[in-house]
Amino acid sequence: MSALARAHALTRLLADEATWRLLRADLAPVIVAVLDSHLGGEERRIDSEELYERIDVDLEELRAHGFELPGSARGYCAAWRTDGYLVRRPSEASRGETFELSPAALGAIRFLAQLAQPRQSVTESRLTSIARQLQQLAIDTDPDASRRLAQLYAQRDRIDAQIEAIAAGEETTLDASRGLERVRDILAQAEDIPSDFARVRAQFEDLNRELRARVVESDTAQRSVLDEIFRGVDLIADSDAGRSFSGFSSLVLDPEVGEAFDDDIRSVLEREFATSLTQQERRFLRRLLRTLKERSAEIHDVITSFARGLRRYVQSQDYQRDRVLRRELRAALAEGHAASTHIKPFHPTALRLDLAAVSLTSAGAVRLHDPSEHDASQEVVAHSAELASYEELRAMARETEIDFDELTRNVNDLLAEGGPCSVGEVLSRRPATQGVASVVGLLALGAEQGVAEEATERVSWRGEDEVERMAEVPVFRFTGRLL
Numbered sequence: 001m002s003a004l005a006r007a008h009a010l011t012r013l014l015a016d017e018a019t020w021r022l023l024r025a026d027l028a029p030v031i032v033a034v035l036d037s038h039l040g041g042e043e044r045r046i047d048s049e050e051l052y053e054r055i056d057v058d059l060e061e062l063r064a065h066g067f068e069l070p071g072s073a074r075g076y077c078a079a080w081r082t083d084g085y086l087v088r089r090p091s092e093a094s095r096g097e098t099f100e101l102s103p104a105a106l107g108a109i110r111f112l113a114q115l116a117q118p119r120q121s122v123t124e125s126r127l128t129s130i131a132r133q134l135q136q137l138a139i140d141t142d143p144d145a146s147r148r149l150a151q152l153y154a155q156r157d158r159i160d161a162q163i164e165a166i167a168a169g170e171e172t173t174l175d176a177s178r179g180l181e182r183v184r185d186i187l188a189q190a191e192d193i194p195s196d197f198a199r200v201r202a203q204f205e206d207l208n209r210e211l212r213a214r215v216v217e218s219d220t221a222q223r224s225v226l227d228e229i230f231r232g233v234d235l236i237a238d239s240d241a242g243r244s245f246s247g248f249s250s251l252v253l254d255p256e257v258g259e260a261f262d263d264d265i266r267s268v269l270e271r272e273f274a275t276s277l278t279q280q281e282r283r284f285l286r287r288l289l290r291t292l293k294e295r296s297a298e299i300h301d302v303i304t305s306f307a308r309g310l311r312r313y314v315q316s317q318d319y320q321r322d323r324v325l326r327r328e329l330r331a332a333l334a335e336g337h338a339a340s341t342h343i344k345p346f347h348p349t350a351l352r353l354d355l356a357a358v359s360l361t362s363a364g365a366v367r368l369h370d371p372s373e374h375d376a377s378q379e380v381v382a383h384s385a386e387l388a389s390y391e392e393l394r395a396m397a398r399e400t401e402i403d404f405d406e407l408t409r410n411v412n413d414l415l416a417e418g419g420p421c422s423v424g425e426v427l428s429r430r431p432a433t434q435g436v437a438s439v440v441g442l443l444a445l446g447a448e449q450g451v452a453e454e455a456t457e458r459v460s461w462r463g464e465d466e467v468e469r470m471a472e473v474p475v476f477r478f479t480g481r482l483l
Contacts, residue, residue, distance in 0.1 A: 018084030018104030023111070030067060031085065034058050035101060036109045042287070045100040047091060051077065103198040176273035183268060187281055190288055200299055208306040215314060216322045261289050402441040403434060408482045411445065420479045422446075424457040432461035439471070446476025453477060 014020050022028060038046060038054050046054075055073035063069055071079075077099065080086045085105040091098045101109070135151075142148045265285055268274060274282070313319060410430040414421045423442045432438035439461055446452075453475040460470045 018102065019107045019111075021083060022085055022105060022108040025083075027069075028108075030062060030069065031080065032109055032112055035080070035085065035105060039099070039101045040106075040109055045089075045098045048077070048088070048097045048099055051099050101198065103202050106198055176276075179271060179273040180276050183274070183277065183285075184281075187284065190284070201302055204299070204302055204306060208310065211310055212313065212319075215310075215319050216326055258289055258293075265289070402437045402444075404441055404445070406433065407438060407441045407445060411442075411478050411482050415478060415481060420477050422457060422475050422477050423450075423473060424459045424475075426478075427459050427461060435461055435463040436469070439473070443473060443476065445482060446478065449480075449482050450476040450478045 022031060025031060034055055037058070038051060052073040055076065059069050059073060059076075069076075077086060081088050081099075084102055086099050087102045088097050088099055090096075139148055139151050142151075265288065269277075269282060269285060277285075411421070411426055414426055414429060423439075423446050426442055427439065434441075439459060455475045456472045457475050458470055459473055460468055462468050
């Protein structure tokens with residue numbers, strides 16, 4: 001491709017690709033920082049109103065440090081959605097809407113993160129991984145059975161030699177530096193998963209729109225899509241993207257594979273070199289399988305929803321109405337194009353268009369500004385601070401919190417007097433001064449520092465109304481001094 005053709009292609013890419021637009025935006029540092037802090041972590045989707053509140057707080061702080069941000073969170077989110085950085089979807093839990101990062105925004109954030117903290121790309125583990133995959137691909141695609149057998153026998157010989165070396169004590173484990181290098185290569189690949197899932201969802205959304213358009217645009221001679229849907233064919237699940245995702249999802253949801261995956265992660269995190277990983281890297285590894293399952297289930301729900309919606313759209317004959325509307329719009333556009341050579345767009349016409357619906361507002365909704373509402377009608381009284389009473393503060397604290405210091409002291413006193421004791425025995429000798437709160441506090445201490453027994457006991461206490469109450473609770477026995 002010549003430089004001119006390449007330049008034209010990149011110019012079109014700049015106009016169409018939101019990732020590039022975000023990277024060259026004037027407010028790119030602010031956009032990436034704000035969106036990544038709220039939507040780039042474990043929380044990938046947030047209700048719109050909650051996101052507005054969070055971003056408004058960020059905007060106040062940014063303005064205080066010299067950033068010129070005259071707009072509001074609502075206005076910026078609307079602009080970012082238009083530019084393709086945010087995706088707005090209806091909320092499944094309420095009647096509102098949610099925001100999440102678009103694949104373009106995820107790609108830009110990932111690119112800038114690699115610029116800020118570049119990873120070592122030329123590593124032994126990465127080359128080994130590529131070589132192993134190439135070797136396996138060559139074996140799996142070789143049509144000559146003899147060559148495939150020879151390669152598999154060579155692999156077996158290498159494995160047998162390694163087994164003998166380990167049995168003889170000659171094979172050493174991987175050193176800490178190389179182990180850390182490999183686990184960070186794995187993390188680098190796994191960090192692309194959120195953007196991969198976002199792209200997969202976008203692919204299915206595009207496929208759903210394409211199939212609906214084909215349903216509307218197909219005529220009598222092109223009824224393949226309609227015929228397949230009427231026969232019950234799931235065109236979304238049977239597409240290339242659907243089959244690819246189905247294979248991935250079945251592997252993730254396989255119990256045996258999942259258990260082995262978790263065991264391997266636990267084993268890696270127990271190694272000595274894993275102590276060099278950051279807390280965020282360790283948490284990411286521990287949650288990796290859970291994240292894969294959650295996002296796979298989400299994509300599966302999207303596929304099911306699109307498939308059902310497409311089938312319902314066809315079987316309910318709603319597409320017939322859209323066909324009529326499309327035909328009328330095209331006819332109107334054709335007539336308008338023909339008339340544009342004779343009549344200017346701003347030429348007045350005698351036509352009158354009656355709207356099907358008119359937005360109505362009541363005059364009572366208008367509220368006049370009353371300056372007197374902001375005037376203080378009473379004299380402001382200044383109160384001087386007084387010395388607080390320790391007893392009053394302690395009484396206020398006991399009304400809102402469990403006095404664990406008192407409960408711990410009671411248990412330790414009984415242990416010193418007569419040895420091990422249960423929650424019921426503590427309450428019988430040290431009444432519950434806070435009513436049921438004391439009972440709950442003792443049970444919490446017993447569950448945390450006591451010994452649980454396979455039995456129950458009856459406890460009693462008096463509340464503020466001086467009415468005696470009883471309950472059956474599990475037996476927790478205190479055997480040692482509480483901390």
